[in-house]
Amino acid sequence: RENEAQPNEEMSQYPALRAALSEKQLQHCFGYIRRLTRKHKPYPHSTAAQCMLCDEMMWRVVEKDGSSYLEIMTAKCRKKKQFKLTGPYCYANKKKRGDIQLILDRDKKRLEVHRAINAVAHEIRKPLRKLGMDKGLATLISCSSGQEYGAGFGGLVGAEVERINDRNTNRNEYIQSAKDLREEKSALQKKLDKDYSAKTKKRIRQRIGSLERQIARLEKHHLGSKLYHRQHERNQRNMERVMNTSIRQMLVAEDSDVLVKEDLTFTREKLSKASNRYEAKVRRKLSSWTKGRLDKRIEYLCGSLGIQTIDVNPGYTSQFCPRCGAHFSERKGAHHETAVCSNCGEMNANTAAAVNILQRADDKEITKYMPYKKVKLILEDRYA
Numbered sequence: 001r002e003n004e005a006q007p008n009e010e011m012s013q014y015p016a017l018r019a020a021l022s023e024k025q026l027q028h029c030f031g032y033i034r035r036l037t038r039k040h041k042p043y044p045h046s047t048a049a050q051c052m053l054c055d056e057m058m059w060r061v062v063e064k065d066g067s068s069y070l071e072i073m074t075a076k077c078r079k080k081k082q083f084k085l086t087g088p089y090c091y092a093n094k095k096k097r098g099d100i101q102l103i104l105d106r107d108k109k110r111l112e113v114h115r116a117i118n119a120v121a122h123e124i125r126k127p128l129r130k131l132g133m134d135k136g137l138a139t140l141i142s143c144s145s146g147q148e149y150g151a152g153f154g155g156l157v158g159a160e161v162e163r164i165n166d167r168n169t170n171r172n173e174y175i176q177s178a179k180d181l182r183e184e185k186s187a188l189q190k191k192l193d194k195d196y197s198a199k200t201k202k203r204i205r206q207r208i209g210s211l212e213r214q215i216a217r218l219e220k221h222h223l224g225s226k227l228y229h230r231q232h233e234r235n236q237r238n239m240e241r242v243m244n245t246s247i248r249q250m251l252v253a254e255d256s257d258v259l260v261k262e263d264l265t266f267t268r269e270k271l272s273k274a275s276n277r278y279e280a281k282v283r284r285k286l287s288s289w290t291k292g293r294l295d296k297r298i299e300y301l302c303g304s305l306g307i308q309t310i311d312v313n314p315g316y317t318s319q320f321c322p323r324c325g326a327h328f329s330e331r332k333g334a335h336h337e338t339a340v341c342s343n344c345g346e347m348n349a350n351t352a353a354a355v356n357i358l359q360r361a362d363d364k365e366i367t368k369y370m371p372y373k374k375v376k377l378i379l380e381d382r383y384a
């Protein structure tokens with residue numbers, strides 16, 4: 001209830017208390033209340049929207065007193081629930097049925113009925129515009145048109161890797177002290193079996209109790225994983241949002257009909273250097289997560305916009321010059337983003353790779369599943 005209160009109303013609550021406290025004290029108060037009430041709040045993702053799928057046996061539309069009602073089955077036998085339909089559409093559609101989706105929008109305070117319809121696909125008689133794209137970690141998407149999207153993504157990934165790394169470094173200290181305490185405890189427990197006076201045994205038992213309390217405190221406050229998972233999920237959601245926005249930006253700005261991308265199912269990516277083994281592991285995990293997610297989102301968004309996608313052979317797309325076909329002599333920059341061709345000079349390596357990928361779409365010689373060694377031979381042959 002408190003959440004739904006209007007802001008004005010909220011401000012006028014407890015005026016005497018508000019007047020008595022300074023701005024800083026008020027802030028402390030709010031923080032304290034938030035901490036106390038947080039665990040009683042439901043998760044945000046479960047309250048914003050909820051949906052339910054009904055197959056065609058579970059729903060129908062009935063006409064009553066001049067208005068339409070949606071009738072759905074409930075868990076009770078022969079008991080049906082009716083909702084008055086209020087949207088400006090015609091519902092009296094008795095022939096075509098199918099699955100519907102009921103979506104509860106709590107913000108708009110309404111129940112929505114979603115249903116898929118058959119649409120007629122119009123044949124478009126314009127030349128197909130193709131766009132090549134290269135996926136990366138530092139810059140999410142580079143296009144053959146020379147544009148790049150999602151430039152800040154590398155920073156997000158780097159910050160998350162650093163956060164996890166720091167957290168584990170801090171944690172090691174507590175893991176070590178918990179281990180020491182446990183060792184001391186088991187040593188004392190062995191002592192209890194030997195012959196000591198009753199007084200000594202009592203002292204040992206007291207010490208064991210104290211150790212147990214210390215271990216419990218460490219596990220509760222320093223070695224838990226709830227907060228860690230919550231923070232990690234929040235950061236991942238944030239990264240997904242950036243991915244989504246970048247893909248949408250690209251699809252809108254480039255306005256192409258066919259998207260050519262690499263088939264990265266079988267390849268491994270070179271990652272920037274990590275300072276230790278653990279960091280390398282985190283980085284690898286995040287990178288493969290990004291790759292999978294990005295691919296899924298691209299497929300989904302292209303599908304919903306009617307854009308065709310083509311997967312091509314990923315071999316050596318980032319190592320040969322798209323203009324003259326020579327092997328790049330050098331890669332420069334913090335993320336190897338500048339490539340040097342001995343004939344054409346410096347260029348953006350990512351967009352050059354995107355041009356190569358675009359050219360692969362019309363390449364009859366290099367097929368999708370050709371081994372990369374063969375691809376290299378063909379490319380070297382062509383330049384020679």
Ligand SMILES: [Zn+2]
Pocket residue numbers: 321322323324325326341342343344345
């Ligand atoms: Zn060149």
